[in-house]
Amino acid sequence: MLEQLSVLGTRTKGLTRLTKSSKIFKAIINAIEEKKGEQIVSLDLRKIPEAVADFFIICQAPSTTQVKAIADFIEFQVKEVSGEDPYKHEGKTTGQWVLVDYVNIVVHVMHPEARRFYSLEDMWSDAVLQKHE
Template identity: 65%
Template structure:
């Protein structure tokens, strides 16, 4: 029987690892900015063995309709630019926190209250964090 610790480790194939310069990553950041998402940060989780993906991208928006707008725009722009479909999308019923799973990148679109309450940046404090300001375009 396989040890439990090995079940939590991700297997990394021989293919190139995803970077902040990848087309998928840049497309997601751009799509968030198009719909006026704010306080955009990315967490690089590649050095954390327990991580479920390579990156988290977190942003906040001011209203539930804007949560939907940002999520829809990400899905549309990513499909248009890379041909990739979102693997899983959660939170579309309440529109307070939508999670979009692109396997190597997980996007979190949150209302300010949810972002403050769940504090993902603190929870994953071992990850390197990068802010994506307008001047980074």
């Protein structure tokens, strides 16, 4: 599962800075909510120099089927709203942790066990965390 994080090291943050009111940010949150994603949080990484994105959005789902469905719907909704395709996505085969990378926003859709194990919120504890439920 660490291969999802290694993907982040293969590209650089985009030049355009995003905000929580950006179309793509709102589309991602709405897609997760519509597909019943749980414990949705965003981590604002903009003030962390070594961060690879402006935001991480993290959520979970109780089954691998739902994890995949949420990730697929995020891609569909973002394409509809902004015309953007992800730079990359990883993890759809296993469905334990699907990463959808939009360069400035990286979405982590996780099974609860994977989320507890990797504890991204703790790893990035210096980021501003906002709950979206």
